[in-house]
Amino acid sequence: xxxxxxxxxxxxxxxxxxxxxxxxxxxxxxxxxxxxxxxxxxxxxxxxxxxxxxxxxxxxxxxxxxxxxxxxxxxxxxxxxxxxxxxxxxxxxxxxxxxxxxxxxxxxxxxxxxxxxxxxxxxxxxxxxxxxxxxxxxxxxxxxxxxxxxxxxxxxxxxxxxxxxxxxxxxxxxxxxxxxxxxxxxxxxxxxxxxxxxxxxxxxxxxxxxxxxxxxxxxxxxxxxxxxxxxxxxxxxxxxxxxxxxxxxxxxxxxxxxxxxxxxxxxx
Numbered sequence: 002x003x004x005x006x007x008x009x010x011x012x013x014x015x016x017x018x019x020x021x022x023x024x025x026x027x028x029x030x031x032x033x034x035x036x037x038x039x040x041x042x043x044x045x046x047x048x049x050x051x052x053x054x055x056x057x058x059x060x061x062x063x064x065x066x067x068x069x070x071x072x073x074x075x076x077x078x079x080x081x082x083x084x085x086x087x088x089x090x091x092x093x094x095x096x097x098x099x100x101x102x103x104x105x106x107x108x109x110x111x112x113x114x115x116x117x118x119x120x121x122x123x124x125x126x127x128x129x130x131x132x133x134x135x136x137x138x139x140x141x142x143x144x145x146x147x148x149x150x151x152x153x154x155x156x157x158x159x160x161x162x163x164x165x166x167x168x169x170x171x172x173x174x175x176x177x178x179x180x181x182x183x184x185x186x187x188x189x190x191x192x193x194x195x196x197x198x199x200x201x202x203x204x205x206x207x208x209x210x211x212x213x214x215x216x217x218x219x220x221x222x223x224x225x226x227x228x229x230x231x232x233x234x235x236x237x238x239x240x241x242x243x244x245x246x247x248x249x250x251x252x253x254x255x256x257x258x259x260x261x262x263x264x265x266x267x268x269x
Contacts, residue, residue, distance in 0.1 A: 026242075026246060029239045029242045029243060029246075030239075030242075030243050030246070031045070032045070032236055032239045033052055033053070033236060033239035033240040033242065033243045034048050034049065034050065034052075035047070035048075035049070035052060035236040035239070036048060036049050036051070037049055037051045039236055040236070041234070041235075041236060041238075041239075052235070052236045052237045052239065052240040053240045053243075053244070055235075055237050055240075056237050056240045056241055056244065064225070065222070065225060065241060067219070068220050068221060068222045068224070068225035069222055069245075071136050071219055071220070071221050071222075072206060072221045072222040072223075073206075073248075074136075074137070075136050075137065075140060075141060075144070075205060075221060076201075076202050076205040076206045077202075078137070078141055079141065079144050079145060079148055079201050079202070079204075079205040080198050080201035080202045080205065082145060082149075082201075083145065083148040083149055083151075083152045083197060083198070083200070083201035084152065084194060084197050084198050084201065086149060086152070087149060087152030087153050087155065087156050087197050088156060088194060088197075090108075090153050090156065091153065091156025091157060091159065091160050092160075092182075094156075094157065094160075095160055105153075108149065108150055108153055109150050109153075109154070111146040111147070111149075111150055112147075112150045112151075114146075115210075116147070116210030116211050117210045117213065117214075119143055119146050119147075119210075119211050120143055120210055120211045120212065120213050120214040120215050121214055123139050123142060123143045123211075123214070123215050124139065124214035124215050126139075127139045127215070133217060134214075134215050134216070134217040135216070135217040135218075135219060136212070136215075136216045136217065136219050136221055139215040139216075139217065140211070140212045140215040140216045140217075140221070142215075143211040143212065143215045144204070144205050144208050144211055144212065146211070147204055147205075147208065147211055148200060148201045148204050148205060151197075151200045151201075151204070152197040152200060152201065155193055155196060155197050155200070156193070156197070159190050159193045160190075163186075163189070163190070167185050167186075167189070168181050168185055168186060171184065171185045188263065191260070191263045192260045192263065195256050195259060195260045195263075196256075198256065199252070199253060199256050202252055203249060203252075203253075206222075206245075206248075206249065207223055208221075208223065209223040209224065209227070212224060222241075222245065226238065226241065
C-alpha cells in the first residue's frame with residue numbers, strides 16, 4: 002500500500018475516533034439551542050437561548066442552581082485536599098519508612114473496589130455512627146478514595162525522575178529544608194501539581210457512584226441530572242450539559258495558562 006494512502010486511511014480512522022469521542026457532546030451543544038417549542042431530538046424546532054434562561058429558573062424536578070453550587074464547592078474541597086495530601090505523601094515516600102509498602106497498597110486498593118461499594122460502605126458507616134450524611138462530609142470522604150490514588154501515583158512518577166542534586170545545591174547555599182522545597186522543588190514540579198488539581202476537580206465534578214449513597218438530602222449535579230432523566234424533561238437538560246462542559250473547559254484552560262506562566266517564570 003502506498004505511503005500516502007496509508008496516511009490517509011490512518012487520518013480518516015483518527016477523525017472517526019474523534020467524531021465518536023466528541024460527537025455526543027457536540028450533539029448536546031446543538032440541541033441546547035432548540036426553540037421554545039423544541040423537543041429532545043432532531044429536527045430542531047427553531048433556534049433560541051431560552052433553555053439557558055430557564056436553566057436558572059425553578060424546575061419541575063430539583064434545584065439545579067443549588068446542585069451546581071454544591072458540586073463546585075465539593076470539587077473545590079476535593080481538589081485542595083487531593084493536592085495537599087498527594088504532595089505531602091509524595092515527599093514522604095521519597096524515603097523508606099516502616100509500613101510504607103502496606104500504606105501504598107491500601108491507598109491504591111480503593112481504585113479496584115467498585116465505586117458503588119465504596120458509596121455503600123461510607124453510607125453504612127455514617128448510619129452506624131448515627132452521623133448525618135451530607136455532600137460536605139460523607140460524599141467528600143467517598144470521593145477522596147477516588148482522587149487521592151491518582152494524585153499519589155502522579156507524585157510518585159514525578160519524584161522518581163526528580164534530580165535531587167538541585168535540592169542539595171540549595172542546601173549547600175544555606176537554604177533550609179522548607180526554603181529548598183518552596184523555592185526549588187515546588188517550582189519544578191508545579192505543572193504536575195496543577196495536573197493533580199485538574200484530576201481532582203474533574204473526577205469530583207462528574208462523580209456519581211461514590212456520591213449516590215453519601216450525599217444525603219443535598220444532591221450534587223450528577224444526582225440532580227439523574228432525577229431529571231427519570232421524569233419527563235425538556236432541552237434544559239442539554240443546556241445544563243453545555244454549561245457544565247463550558248465550566249470544565251474554563252477550569253482546564255485556566256490550569257494550562259497557569260502552568261505556562263509558571264514555566265516562563267521558571268525559565269527566566
